[in-house]
Amino acid sequence: MSVALAPRERRGEVSRVGMVIAVAVRKGGAGKTTTVCNLGVAVARRTGEPVLLIDMDPQANLTKHLGVDWRRLEKTVNQVLFGDASADEVIVAMPWGVDLLPAGIDLAAAEKVLLGDPIDPNGRLREVTEPLRERYGYIFIDCPPALGVLTLNGLTAADRVVVPFEANALGAEGVIETLNMIGRVKKHLNPGLRVAGILANRFDGRLGLDREVLEAARERFGSQVFRTVVREAVSLQEAVGHGRPAAHYRSRNPGHRAALDAYDALAEELLTECGRWVDDGQGAER
Numbered sequence: 001m002s003v004a005l006a007p008r009e010r011r012g013e014v015s016r017v018g019m020v021i022a023v024a025v026r027k028g029g030a031g032k033t034t035t036v037c038n039l040g041v042a043v044a045r046r047t048g049e050p051v052l053l054i055d056m057d058p059q060a061n062l063t064k065h066l067g068v069d070w071r072r073l074e075k076t077v078n079q080v081l082f083g084d085a086s087a088d089e090v091i092v093a094m095p096w097g098v099d100l101l102p103a104g105i106d107l108a109a110a111e112k113v114l115l116g117d118p119i120d121p122n123g124r125l126r127e128v129t130e131p132l133r134e135r136y137g138y139i140f141i142d143c144p145p146a147l148g149v150l151t152l153n154g155l156t157a158a159d160r161v162v163v164p165f166e167a168n169a170l171g172a173e174g175v176i177e178t179l180n181m182i183g184r185v186k187k188h189l190n191p192g193l194r195v196a197g198i199l200a201n202r203f204d205g206r207l208g209l210d211r212e213v214l215e216a217a218r219e220r221f222g223s224q225v226f227r228t229v230v231r232e233a234v235s236l237q238e239a240v241g242h243g244r245p246a247a248h249y250r251s252r253n254p255g256h257r258a259a260l261d262a263y264d265a266l267a268e269e270l271l272t273e274c275g276r277w278v279d280d281g282q283g284a285e286r
């Protein structure tokens, strides 16, 4: 399968107009962290570009997911946001083609401090990511489940947002509020922000309910829903337990290969979208 690449990349030149992609939805457990981790690794593998994953959730699940013990970290994204550490001091190199800007529980306290910033409470992360675009081809931001100031920082820093939802439980709960919020961010904070796609996660095609939920989402959100769905796969949870991305975890589970293929296909969909964006600087609207 081929990926639509920007002309510069086709000519073999290195493109370092890094793209920032937030993963956000106002719903706990929808698959934000799983998406950032596994899509980020898939994009790194496909493009060969350096990829940075940023943990913006005080739960620090992405940090834990990648096997980093946040309790041993002296500094995290929290210090970087407030200029008390440089990103370089805090970024952890990972063996899977991705680097991590980790979070710790102290990020919860950052929310309060950000809210007290009278000048630009939502723009701190953008100040961090802007210079990093020269070094990373893709920067993924894992947002917390609330549409609070940390998520607003993620959306303000981003060019694109991926909105995952559980295809099997309470349907697309949270997606509509999130899309509304994205619309407001576009209007007031970040006019360049666009929805890269809505991702159906934990889909089980054997269940009628899941198929109904997916169909309803496609009817409601049209082509904004990624063609790729990520199915329910126990190995994605096993990989978390081993502190590794799924692509670097061996599992005999029958759904494992399908999950890896799904992240590959999703990476291709996303890169096609990004390729348009890098292509001529005019692909602002789909």
Ligand SMILES: Nc1ncnc2c1ncn2[C@@H]1O[C@H](COP(=O)(O)OP(=O)(O)OP(=O)(O)O)[C@@H](O)[C@H]1O
Pocket (backbone or CB within 6 Å): 027, 028, 029, 030, 031, 032, 033, 034, 035, 057, 059, 061, 143, 144, 145, 201, 202, 203, 230, 231, 232, 233, 234, 236, 237, 240
């Ligand atoms: N496709 C999938 N198949 C099986 N398990 C999954 C799948 N996607 C996510 N999970 C599991 O569901 C749980 C929630 O996923 P994840 O942590 O990615 O959600 P989240 O949206 O980041 O949650 P939070 O809002 O708490 O940050 C995790 O245990 C994860 O391993």
Ligand SMILES: [Mg+2]
Pocket (backbone or CB within 6 Å): 032, 033, 034, 057, 061, 062, 142, 143, 144
């Ligand atoms: Mg999470």
